[in-house]
Amino acid sequence: MRTMPGLFLLLAAVGCGTGPAAGPMASTAPPDHSAAHDDMPDMPDMPAHAAKRGNPDKPAKAPAANQIVIDNFAFAPNELTVPIGAEVTWVNHDDVPHTATSTTKPKTFDSGTLDTDQTYSHAFTKAGEYEYFCAVHPKMTGRIVVK
Numbered sequence: 408m409r410t411m412p413g414l415f416l417l418l419a420a421v422g423c424g425t426g427p428a429a430g431p432m433a434s435t436a437p438p439d440h441s442a443a444h445d446d447m448p449d450m451p452d453m454p455a456h457a458a459k460r461g462n463p464d465k466p467a468k469a470p471a472a473n474q475i476v477i478d479n480f481a482f483a484p485n486e487l488t489v490p491i492g493a494e495v496t497w498v499n500h501d502d503v504p505h506t507a508t509s510t511t512k513p514k515t516f517d518s519g520t521l522d523t524d525q526t527y528s529h530a531f532t533k534a535g536e537y538e539y540f541c542a543v544h545p546k547m548t549g550r551i552v553v554k
Contacts, residue, residue, distance in 0.1 A: 410487070416423070420431055422424075423549060424532055441464075447477075451469070471496070473496065474496045475487060475488070475495060475497045475498070475507070476497075476498055476500055477497060477499040477500060477501055477505045477521070477541075477547075478499075478501050479501065480501065480544060480547055481547060482497075482507075482539075482541075482547060482548070484549075485550070486549065486550045487549075487550075487552070488552040488554060489531060489551065489554075490554060491533065491534055491553055491554070492530065493533065493548060493553070494528050494530045495528065495530075495531065495551055496526050496527070496528040497518060497521065497527045497528075498521075498524070498525075498526045499521040499522065499523060500523070502523055503543075504520045504521060504522050504523075505520075505521055505543055505544065506518050506520055506541050506543055507527060507541070508539055508541070508542045510539060510540060511537070514528040515537055516539070521538075523529055531553040535552075536551070537551040537552075537553065538550050
């Protein structure tokens, strides 16, 4: 059987809708999709998001007393003053693992790896200044002042 390349191209062009009224350049006005979502409910109860958060799907949480929030690759507050005997809790609200690790040797405290929303607590029984960092991201630092 003999092939007819010209006929094939003609059929392909007609089959693809390349006539004068078809294709992306047929109309310069964008299609009106305004009625496409008329059945969608309004969502007034959507939570407000803090602008600086790493994950906009999580609402911002205010830190509790003696709590340090790990978020957006930072400890907040960066410095916390507590009385002797206070327990400080770190909570990781970031989407990546972090630690709260004492800079002293031997280590005064070390949270180990905290995944998202995990917490670690340590009771400070002696007055002093306790500097710490994230062992995974060493540029993240903070300080606890115990009076």
